[in-house]
Amino acid sequence: MKKLHVLIFCMILLIAAVLRLYKLGSIPVSMYIDEIAIGVDAKSIAQTGRDMHGHSWLTPMFLSYGDYKLPVYIWIATASVKIFGATEFAVRLPSAVAGVLTVFLIYFISVELFEKRKDRIWIGLASAVVTAVLPWSVLFSRTGFEGHVGQMFLLLSILFALYARKRPWFIVCSAVTGALAVYTYFSIRFVFPVVLLASFIVSAKKFESKHIFRGVLGLVVFGLLLIPLVRSPYYAPSNAFRLSASSILDNTQRVLYSNVLRAQDREAWYSRVLHHRELYFLKDLITHYAAHFDLSYLFISGDVNLRHSTGKTGIMFLTFAPLFFVGLYVCTRKEQKVGIFLAVWYLIALLPASVPNEVPHALRSINGVGVAALLCGLGAVELYSFLYKKRFGKVVIGVFACAILFNIFSFLHDYTIHYPTRSKKAWSYGKKQIAQFIEEEKTSYDHVIVATDDSMYLWVLFYGNYDFTKVQRMPFIDNKLQNINTINFRRLIESDSESKHTLTVGLSDEVYKKDGFYPIPTAHSQDYIYRSQP
């Protein structure tokens, strides 16, 4: 690598860092329940070495609030909380760092994949800069989602798998990092094995037996490392929890439909084949897959969930669309082996996102961000060298570059100025202010009743000052706390309006009809109200 390349690379990393660290913690406006739960566990472990339930930090699965979290993000968040204190910045920092590392790793993966090409360093740099600014990457780098950090470890494991082509023992590193990725985010246990085996497509000139050996070795190491996870007593309930979300695995509609059609055919033999319920399952699965190739989702408006997207940009910029399609075209025309590897990678990355019913899902398919970046990078380099030679090529390149810059700046403008207000509700805005309000006022009252929802205790624990050795001894019902000293988290009952020395906090739509309630001054939100009974 020449000095110019190193300089450009450092600038790209700098841009990536700035985009991910600037006002980290305040944009997005507030933390979502999963982030707060991670924060509480991190705070607890930082204080006492045990999580909020009193279990040791060294565990393959944390109970959290009953959603069975994987440990790696919480461990990193603990270190971050220890250094920076219990703030939004600290909880989101691991993801931001992972985002910068993603840019770093994409460069090296790119150089490895295109090792035969002379312009591989430029493709690497292009892929890196694409990742640095890509909404799909930037948005998830600024939020505490384990999936994003898991994606980074997956990239690392892919890089090692690619190194293993020349230096076989890297396969073990790949397996170890793959296992680390699974300990960060659940769905990677399906993704890693497929990607590992697919990486052989890129290396092999022909099929050799040593590939089988390496593949088996990698999978065996990977499997062995997952044993603690499988043997955890939380493993079975965690699977049940994940399966309980609405997904295509629920076949009631398909069964009914299939039966109606077969009845119309008077149960003819061919009808049982043509209208087989599993055929409709396949159709549902493919339909969910296809949703992730919707051009609107990719380039125009992104995910409908405002925690996963701003709603004003696709997961890739609109101006990246030509780059993406040129990259796709070049892979089909010239780089077929790389193309097949990327296709397998992307398709398996879409699987966890395609089973549940919320499709398209930008977070569950985050493992595909590398593919998107690589294709755009390849497309950028190819398009540049194609246009450079044409008559008005340089003009077109200039105009196109300006369009891309404009696209990026208008995205940043929207993200920093308009998106925070637009996404307030999605980010549970207001709960921090409620928790702080409760913490301030609780000393003036004998009882505090919090009738908002069953997870407010997490905000109180995070933003309050608590000795976690005591918290760990508190009674958890259904993995949630209903009492913290004088604070009770429950529904209101009739007799509450008579009790003395009581502060009540509630949701305006449920309790507003009762008099004596006022909006909470610091919350800037219509949803939360309080009543003070001295």
Next chain:
Amino acid sequence: MKYWKLFLIFILLLAAFLRLYKITSIPPSLYWEETALGYDAYSIMQTGKDYHGNILPILALSSFGDYKPSGYFYAIVPFMRVFGLSELAVRLPSAFAGIATVFVVYAIGSALYNKKIGLFAALFYTIQPWSIQLSRVGFETNLATFLLAMGVLLSIKAEKKTWLYVVSALFFGLSAYTYHSERIVAPLFGLVVGVRFLFSYLRSPKKGKPSLGWAVATLFIGIAMLFPILSNLKNPIIAHRAEETSIFSDPTPVLESNALRAEDGNTVVSRVLHHRYVLFGGLMLQQYVKNFSPTFLFLTGDENNRHGTHEFGLLYHVEFFLVAAGLYIVCVRRTFRHMLPVMWVAFSALPVALTVTSPHTLRFASAAPAFALLSALGIVFLSEVFGKIWRKKLILGILAILCIESVVYLHFYFTHYPVLSATDWQYGYKDLFSSLEQLKKPNQKVFVTREQGRPSIYYMFYTKQDPRYVQSQDAVVKKDQQEFLELGRYVFVDNIPPEKGTLVASSPSKMPKNVQPIQTILNPDGSVSWVIWEQQ
């Protein structure tokens, strides 16, 4: 080489069979637009005026106040002379248009590329779910697609015989008089053809220059046909449909634009960045792009039950790979001949981009032949990628898959679809009115509810009302926009006025609990469509 002709004849016979077999019973009944087309055509056939009394409308007929383009009405008239006022006459123009388009697709394919691709394209279009669905219903869009495709074919052939440009312009113009979408697509094609002609004229050597006279005649015809449309852009005769469906009638982007500018403190930059035209542009782009969603094209079609079966998309699943391969070869070759189908598809999605409902099977239908061309390009390209041994096996393999898919689709379409979608086709009106006519006493007033939509036109159609009588009543009766709310002793209501001794036709929910129905009209799946009862 003679085999080509045999194949083509077989394909055309198959196309005819698939579009004509049981055309009046699958789909199970005429929906309200078909009935309106039919009765107005009958009125024009008998009297030269539509049923509101307008003499030989050229641009559009007011129908229900929705100003349908005139083309399809006039197309029905010759069929109605032969088959009388019947469902068959209403659907035949579309069916024949569909069959004819199969031949046009073959002709375009063999003119642009070679006979092999032409035959494949014709075959794909013959069995295409999109084409079958549209050809078996009196959809104006299907006739317009045929006219547009003819225009495209003739403009290709005109490169050798310049006088064909005139006929091509005629067909493009006629298509714009048949369906709203073509009012945008046809002029765009005209522009492209015109620019190409100009370039080829300027580049050709002095002696070999094509005749300018024909070009001038073409221009004249094109403008003459466009002029009535352009000069009536503000008139409801053209504008009504646009207003009803346009995305620009939605105030949301304007409100959003103002909100965004306010958040930015109304700076100059923000007034440009968040200008409502920018927001409308973004909305247009989204609507445009939705028509290319793989789910819409290959898996489920759009939400309307009259536009497709939902069991399949507009194209077969395997065509995803064929179309992708076709697009790939277009990107590799990059000649005008290869770009033409892509351009065709791109133009066809523009009208949909301007409307609120996207994706839309009918408004995008002008692209259906182009997709068949792309699939044909794809299958031929795929077969050539592999060596000679695999070539035949691959083609046979793909054709086998396509055959299986089409059998599954046709089974669903002919067996299940009529039953599942009967209510979407306003099934029941035919039996209803024949029963009402039998049951009603002379001079008895009859109330029919409007729950299933536009009952008056069904009354006129199925009782073969004399158009002259209807025209005489046009100025007198109560109407909702232009839909008749009463005719003769029949009154068409939303809520049934209590009047003793009247006969009522409604859904079971509107019948009082203590009354017994005199007759019940059932849907094919056994559910109740109408009950006829008497008011006490």
